[in-house]
Amino acid sequence: MSTLEIKDLHVAVNTDEGQKELLHGVNLTIKSDETHAIMGPNGSGKSTLSYAIAGHPKYEVTSGSVTLDGEDVLEMSVDERARAGLFLAMQYPVEVPGVSMSNFLRTAATAVRGEAPKLRHWVKEVKESMGALDIDPAFAERSVNEGFSGGEKKRHEILQLDLLNPKFAILDETDSGLDVDALRVVSEGVNRYREDGGHGIMLITHYTRILKHIKPDFVHVFAGGKVVESGGPELADKLEEEGYVAYTGNKKEAATV
Template sequence: MSTLEIRDLHVTVDEADGGTKEILRGVDLTIASGEVHAIMGPNGSGKSTLAYSIAGHPKYTVTGGSVTLDGADVLEMSVDERARAGLFLAMQYPVEVPGVTVSNFLRTAKTAIDGEAPKLRTWVKDVKQAMDGLRMDPSFAERNVNEHFSGGEKKRHEILQMELLKPKFAVLDETDSGLDVDALKIVSEGVNRALAGGQNPGVLLITHYTRILRYIKPDFVHVFVDGRVAEQGGPELADSLEETGYDRFLAKA
């Protein structure tokens, strides 16, 4: 059992005029292994800032609070150290990596995280099984990372990484954006397979909409407004948001 704890987290971002703007204004959140936490909120509320701050994006400056993984100070870790400690980020807008094939990227990442290269026969079998589950053509492995990928292919590739790298905690930043119904189901099935596997990761699922929560059932739902958690509850809170929206929270912000 592992625990990711976020305590009173404050984060700023540099602005074009040379000033800074506070985005996160005291976030408290605790995620344990096997739990699915949905973060929901309107545009500009700081959801993606939370994701990138956990991952260590240099654009964001932590000005207060703490993030710990099993007691270890995440904020003192470099980005690669965070990955080796068990943190994974599925990006909202995955970047292209020309000249690097998916197969090379995946095996290099697995080797870096585990500290040793996976046994080739087992690795090939695991990759094929994960790709089959995500309904990805075998030729996909020889394409360059995210180069000329459709939106759905990029999101499937993110979940493929999650299944193969087996993190302790996965932050999924709007993994449902740009997906049609069929792709949404396939991606959700991949997340659910990871949850049902032996690694038993904790998942922080960031989304605007409840549709992905029909397929990935959250244990907790947090409403994120103006850089902080405005309300939290169980899955029924997502149903309430579907009916009423965020107006009542925005009025208090």
């Protein structure tokens, strides 16, 4: 049983006009075998939260804490956080020209597992995982994310989730830009990870449609840089009905697609 605990987290970015605070005291605790949906309108700070947990250099934690089983995550480098068991599926996965997907996956697996996977097992493992996500084996020899469509990038994020098998997965708008088939395939991948047991999920989304595929245990509404309401799955239904208007005062912000 693992616990990811976020306490009174304040995060800022440096802009030309000086430091600007984006998160104003986020509190959230996720345990193994729990799926938390973080829902909120654009610009509410959802992605900032995910980047801050992963350690993106652009975001500065000004106060508060993030701990993983009591260990101070904020003291760790980006790669140490990943090796400690945190995984961020990115909204915009980065292209790395000249580095093949297969080389990247093996290097990452070696780093996270602490030893190079045995080649024969590894090849089989990657092949099965790619197959389950409907990824053409030819992608293994292509440069990381280079020229991939939005859907292909997201499938590869979930491929990495499967192979790296972290304690906690933060999925940052993994559903955005996916067509119906891709959404199903990606959701099935996330559900396999969830059913493996011992895994916690933070599912960040703007829309409710992915929650039809991945059922959350808890739903949190994120607005203005913090959690403004928490509840069970029924809160998502309410958002689908009413949108974010109650939290933003903006009638145009609908939670449904």
